[in-house]
Amino acid sequence: NAGVMQNPRHLVRRRGQEARLRCSPMKGHSHVYWYRQLPEEGLKFMVYLQKENIIDESGMPKERFSAEFPKEGPSILRIQQVVRGDSAAYFCASSLRTSGSYEQYFGPGTRLTVT
Amino acid sequence: AQKITQTQPGMFVQEKEAVTLDCTYDTSDPSYGLFWYKQPSSGEMIFLIYQGSYDQQNATEGRYSLNFQKARKSANLVISASQLGDSAMYFCASSGSARQLTFGSGTQLTVLP
Numbered sequence: 001n002a003g004v005m006q007n008p009r010h011l012v013r014r015r016g017q018e019a020r021l022r023c024s025p026m027k028g029h030s031h032v033y034w035y036r037q038l039p040e041e042g043l044k045f046m047v048y049l050q051k052e053n054i055i056d057e058s059g060m061p062k063e064r065f066s067a068e069f070p071k072e073g074p075s076i077l078r079i080q081q082v083v084r085g086d087s088a089a090y091f092c093a094s095s096l097r098t099s100g101s102y103e104q105y106f107g108p109g110t111r112l113t114v115t
Numbered sequence: 116a117q118k119i120t121q122t123q124p125g126m127f128v129q130e131k132e133a134v135t136l137d138c139t140y141d142t143s144d145p146s147y148g149l150f151w152y153k154q155p156s157s158g159e160m161i162f163l164i165y166q167g168s169y170d171q172q173n174a175t176e177g178r179y180s181l182n183f184q185k186a187r188k189s190a191n192l193v194i195s196a197s198q199l200g201d202s203a204m205y206f207c208a209s210s211g212s213a214r215q216l217t218f219g220s221g222t223q224l225t226v227l228p
Contacts (some may be wrong), residue, residue: 024134031214033214033215033216035218041220042206042219042221043160043208043216043218044218045215045216045217048214048215055214056213056214056215058213059215087158089158091160093160093216095214103150103162103165103227104150104162104164104216105162105179106152106159106161107159108158108159108164109158109159109160111158
């Protein structure tokens with residue numbers, strides 16, 4: 001009974017390169033959330049997706065960042081032309097239900113370092 | 116909009132004693148949920164406990180209990196019989212009509228032997 005999977009766990013990119021982060025939700029979960037944690041801070045919401053739909057991207061930077069959750073395969077968070085300020089831990093979470101009690105279960109995170 | 120305030124950047128507790136981590140929240144949603152997560156030094160986020168705004172009783176999960184005081188808008192986490200493995204960062208979070216979680220700034224708990 002695998003939990004939320006994220007890969008890679010650590011990613012190093014040079015400024016200007018693209019970073020691609022993957023998230024496979026828990027089995028049966030169709031709701032995926034991406035959060036970013038800057039050093040010494042709490043997690044900040046970025047985007048909420050269901051299969052083939054972006055539900056809420058109010059926390060996504062307007063440029064360079066995009067996310068998708070295709071019908072088949074993992075959810076992808078893509079950061080184009082990375083800058084040093086993108087260095088952070090990126091967490092994916094999944095949940096089962098849309099109303100009432102709905103715990104979000106987190107993956108182990110991807111630590112992105114931009115050099 | 117949701118806002119979570121954790122006023123204790125760091126806390127110390129003696130092993131086997133109980134400790135309370137404070138959390139206050141602000142929300143305009145009539146229905147909301149409150150969560151606590153643990154983040155050890157390894158970095159993963161571990162779900163601990165959930166309280167719904169309409170739940171009549173305080174949530175409990177093993178050694179964790181949530182002291183929910185709706186009128187005061189507080190959702191404090193109580194850890195009983197602290198263990199060395201409880202040393203970690205603890206985050207309070209809330210959710211409402213928007214499904215995403217809003218996190219506080221966290222409390223670093225250190226359990227002393």
